[in-house]
Amino acid sequence: MTWPPRGELDAAGEIRRRFAAGRAANVVTSPAAIAAARAAAQAAAVAHMGAHALGAAAYAVRAVREAAVDPAIAGDDEIRWQLDAMSAAVREALRQLPALGADPSGPLGSGLLSAGVLGSTVRTIQGAIAGERESHAD
Numbered sequence: 001m002t003w004p005p006r007g008e009l010d011a012a013g014e015i016r017r018r019f020a021a022g023r024a025a026n027v028v029t030s031p032a033a034i035a036a037a038r039a040a041a042q043a044a045a046v047a048h049m050g051a052h053a054l055g056a057a058a059y060a061v062r063a064v065r066e067a068a069v070d071p072a073i074a075g076d077d078e079i080r081w082q083l084d085a086m087s088a089a090v091r092e093a094l095r096q097l098p099a100l101g102a103d104p105s106g107p108l109g110s111g112l113l114s115a116g117v118l119g120s121t122v123r124t125i126q127g128a129i130a131g132e133r134e135s136h137a138d
Helices: 011-026 031-045 052-067 071-085 088-095 116-137
Strands: none
Touching: 011 031, 031 052, 052 071, 052 088, 052 116, 071 116, 088 116
């Protein structure tokens, strides 16, 4: 039997994959391209820690905002698109994550994802998903 089985990576391999994807942010120059590369790195890290899904979403919104004539409208449109595109299973998985800043460890701690456009994006997505659960409980 080969390891890892079926081509799967262990957590350390997934972390290395994330950093390899993140290096693309060091070779591009436009703010939109940097944010897009960081979104890809966060997406690559989801397999090792699901909270990176919110990081990928936040960096994607940042990339769209950086490339737009009207950043606020473009960012809001991107968040709306992301919420509309989420499957029920993804929504439920994201609901299981701690609120941004509630747990000091991991990507949802007090690091880069908690401030500025990234933080407001994560809070908006988490709030929308939590609000759905509350409205279904009524």
